[in-house]
Amino acid sequence: MEYQFPEIQRVNINVKRHPGKSNYAARAEKRKSMKSIRGDVSYVGGGSYAEVWANNQRTPQDVRKISKTSKRHQIDGFYFFMMELEKHDENSNPYFPRFRSIKIYTDEGPKHRASKLDSMTYSTQIERLTHLSKLSEDQIKAIVRRIFGVSRLDSRAKDIIYNIMQLNKTWDLALLGLIEATRKGLMGTSPPSPPNKELQWFVKQIQDQDFVQALQFIIDVKIKHGLHFDLHDDNIMVRQSPYGGQLVFSDPLSGEGSNFSSEPDEFI
Numbered sequence: 001m002e003y004q005f006p007e008i009q010r011v012n013i014n015v016k017r018h019p020g021k022s023n024y025a026a027r028a029e030k031r032k033s034m035k036s037i038r039g040d041v042s043y044v045g046g047g048s049y050a051e052v053w054a055n056n057q058r059t060p061q062d063v064r065k066i067s068k069t070s071k072r073h074q075i076d077g078f079y080f081f082m083m084e085l086e087k088h089d090e091n092s093n094p095y096f097p098r099f100r101s102i103k104i105y106t107d108e109g110p111k112h113r114a115s116k117l118d119s120m121t122y123s124t125q126i127e128r129l130t131h132l133s134k135l136s137e138d139q140i141k142a143i144v145r146r147i148f149g150v151s152r153l154d155s156r157a158k159d160i161i162y163n164i165m166q167l168n169k170t171w172d173l174a175l176l177g178l179i180e181a182t183r184k185g186l187m188g189t190s191p192p193s194p195p196n197k198e199l200q201w202f203v204k205q206i207q208d209q210d211f212v213q214a215l216q217f218i219i220d221v222k223i224k225h226g227l228h229f230d231l232h233d234d235n236i237m238v239r240q241s242p243y244g245g246q247l248v249f250s251d252p253l254s255g256e257g258s259n260f261s262s263e264p265d266e267f268i
């Protein structure tokens with residue numbers, strides 16, 4: 001089951017010609033999916049940058065994520081995330097979403113727009129994932145055991161894990177705390193963050209290298225494009241499989257204007 005990242009389709013449109021103006025592409029996509037099977041299209045969720053829709057009859061395994069154009073003046077971290085995935089082999093890392101298709105619409109019309117991003121919107125089909133909050137305590141513990149290789153760890157590393165887990169009220173928050181600890185351990189090597197020797201050591205003990213590499217990739221994209229981490233419980237989801245849950249960083253970065261702290265210390 002080799003996963004192949006799809007070829008991104010780039011479509012130029014002149015939004016000026018269309019009555020929907022700047023969010024023409026997003027609206028057209030929405031209308032198309034709504035019309036195809038009435039009553040079976042449902043709204044799954046949405047944040048500052050995108051709306052997510054499901055067509056339960058036609059594509060029950062997938063969702064469609066459509067960018068909103070109303071806040072185009074802000075930088076959409078997900079766009080850069082997709083652009084970097086397209087260029088790198090990490091796009092098949094199991095911690096990243098399985099994209100089925102990606103369509104980027106660019107408005108080639110008016111020249112006076114502030115930046116290219118102002119006139120860009122996208123529609124992408126992505127595997128349907130499960131919210132972290134739907135998992136049982138046992139399922140989350142199994143994920144933690146598998147990522148960190150808890151049974152093989154020495155007592156110092158186990159203590160770090162138990163301390164973080166105890167500081168958090170719920171199991172999903174505890175898992176987020178462990179992700180943040182890993183991120184901090186990795187960031188310690190990238191200035192200007194102060195090195196945290198304990199967490200740097202901890203990261204080296206982690207069993208699942210795909211997990212470490214996925215976070216390193218997110219850090220690299222964040223730094224390259226001046227974004228913020230957005231690793232909260234609605235942006236980290238789960239792929240269900242017969243072998244248990246696989247974490248997926250579904251929306252790991254945000255641009256300016258996010259009200260989520262870039263240093264969520266409360267998790268650690």
Ligand SMILES: Nc1ncnc2c1ncn2[C@@H]1O[C@H](COP(=O)(O)OP(=O)(O)O)[C@@H](O)[C@H]1O
Pocket residue numbers: 044045046047048049050051052063065078097126127128129130234235250251
């Ligand atoms: N692949 C997916 N499967 C199921 N639900 C999803 C998926 N991607 C996103 N969602 C839901 O839609 C919401 C918004 O999507 P997200 O990717 O976080 O975009 P943004 O925050 O930029 O609007 C998520 O919080 C989640 O509830």
Ligand SMILES: [Mg+2]
Pocket residue numbers: 047234235251
């Ligand atoms: Mg989000």
